[in-house]
Amino acid sequence: MKETNIRIKQKYIDKIKKGYPLIEKDSIVDIGKLRREGMIINLIDSNNKFIAKGYFGRQNKGNGWILSYDKNEIIDYEFFRNKIEEAINSRKHMFRNEETTAFRVFNGEGDNIGGLTIDYYDGYYLINWYSEGIYMFRNHIYKALEDLTDYKAIYQKKRFSAGGKYVEEDDFVIGVRGNFPIVVKENGVNFAVYLNEGAMVGFFMDQRDVRNIIKEKYAKDKNVLNTFSYTGAFSVFAALGGAMKTTSVDLANRSRKKTMEQFQINNINTDEQDIIVEDVFKYFKYAVKKHLLFDLVILDPPSFAKSKKFTFSASKDYSNLLKEAISITNKSGIIIASTNCSSFNMKRFKQFIDKAFSETYNKYDIIEEFSLPCDFRIKPEYKESNYLKVVFIKKL
Incomplete structure (x- = not known):
């Protein structure tokens, strides 16, 4: 396969040499040479010296990925x-x-x-x-x-x-x-x-360790609220862990049928669980109005979500989401705060948590932390690859 030399701006070269795998959009000098997706590109400096070899492929974060640091390696x-x-x-x-x-x-x-x-x-x-x-x-x-x-x-x-x-x-x-x-x-x-029904298959495998510890350690005899519940995976594990009751809330109409299916294939009586199709923020207001309190609240929102009345961005709005959850969590209850947003790290995520509790005049302890399971291998030089952050927070 023909290879094309692409010059990289000086300020990006050290980063690439240290193992950063993304070919960032702003790093390329010869942008006009990127004509065909899938083309093999040799990244070179201003003196035509080889840096790395990759492929051109547009993603939201960049213009491709580095495949090798060996000039002679053939991508076949x-x-x-x-x-x-x-x-x-x-x-x-x-x-x-x-x-x-x-x-x-x-x-x-x-x-x-x-x-x-x-x-x-x-x-x-x-x-x-x-x-x-x-x-x-x-x-x-x-x-x-x-x-x-x-x-x-x-x-x-x-x-x-x-x-x-x-x-x-x-x-x-x-x-x-x-x-x-x-x-x-x-x-x-x-x-x-379902591998044949569009983009989503039914559950997200990166939460495996979190779901298991909910079942083994946290669910027994608890009243559990699972927000942004998708197909109810957290609720299933909570029910099998002995939860007194689970409430699953998601805006998507398909969530009710899909959640019922997951309960049924695990022989859980769906009549004993609540499955609610509603905007999560609207449900929080309903719960406050009805004085509902939960022992375990699971927050696993998408990085970005939009409904008729609300737009949610994890990087801007997570503290406000947590404040809503705090208001309906029992004393000594637990909030599981999760995000797959790669634009901030665990340290920043904990700042969102601290802000929410301090602004609601509540105290808390962080009792568990999780990131990606072992099969989701990450590249240490590319911090964005370690996107999952899950914190178990006890309300004091």
């Missing part, structure tokens, strides 16, 4: 196969775990190819393409998975067109089509998963 089938094989080998212990049959096999830049993730669902593989650039290498990646795994089927999600919105189409690539939902396990708990 063997390159992709070796990276995927290394990722699979590092997760062999997970393939042997009969209690958890869904996990991440390949985590983008954490496994040294940015813009690509591969998830495993009990024999089914799901590829997520985050730019047209990485999608140009699809045949190498399909073949690597075919050669390296005993797959039932391979599915894919293209997340890079129509202004960043997911384009619905047939997601099946190869193998035997699944009869959906397929049921996978996470720490012995069942989940119904």
Whole structure:
């Protein structure tokens, strides 16, 4: 494959040499040379000295990812196969775990190819393409998975067109089509998963450790509120952990049916749980008005959300969200504050928490902290890859 030399601005060179994998939009001098997504580019300095090799692929954060620091390395089938094989080998212990049959096999830049993730669902593989650039290498990646795994089927999600919105189409690539939902396990708990229904499959695997500790340690005999509940995964674990009752609140109409399904495949009586389709902020006001109090409140909002009356941005509004939660949390109750926003770190997140409690004249203790589970490999040089921040807060 033909390679194109692209000059990088001086102030970005040290960062790249130290292992920062993203080719930032503002770092490129020869922007006009970036003509075709998927082209292999050699990053060079003003003296034409080689720095790194990558591919051009537009994402919201950059213009591609670095693949190698070896000028002579060829980006071909063997390159992709070796990276995927290394990722699979590092997760062999997970393939042997009969209690958890869904996990991440390949985590983008954490496994040294940015813009690509591969998830495993009990024999089914799901590829997520985050730019047209990485999608140009699809045949190498399909073949690597075919050669390296005993797959039932391979599915894919293209997340890079129509202004960043997911384009619905047939997601099946190869193998035997699944009869959906397929049921996978996470720490012995069942989940119904759909690999053929648009961008979302049914649950987010990065919260595995958090859900498990809720079941094992925090849910028993508690009145639990799960906000931004999606398909009710936290509620299922809480119910199986002996919660007195769970209340799941989400604005999406599909959340009721999907949450009921997850309860039912775990033999939980849905009549004993509340599933509410409503704007979370509107529900907070209702709960205050009705003097409702909860022992365990779970806050796992998207980084950005918009409803008819509210716009929520985690980086601006998390403290206000927490203040709402504090007002309906029992004395000695626990708030699980979570965010997947990569634009701030754990230290900043704790400042949001402190602000919310101080402004409501409440005291608190932080009793647990979580970040990404081991299969979500991160790149230390790229702090944004360690995006998940979860804090268990006890209201004193």
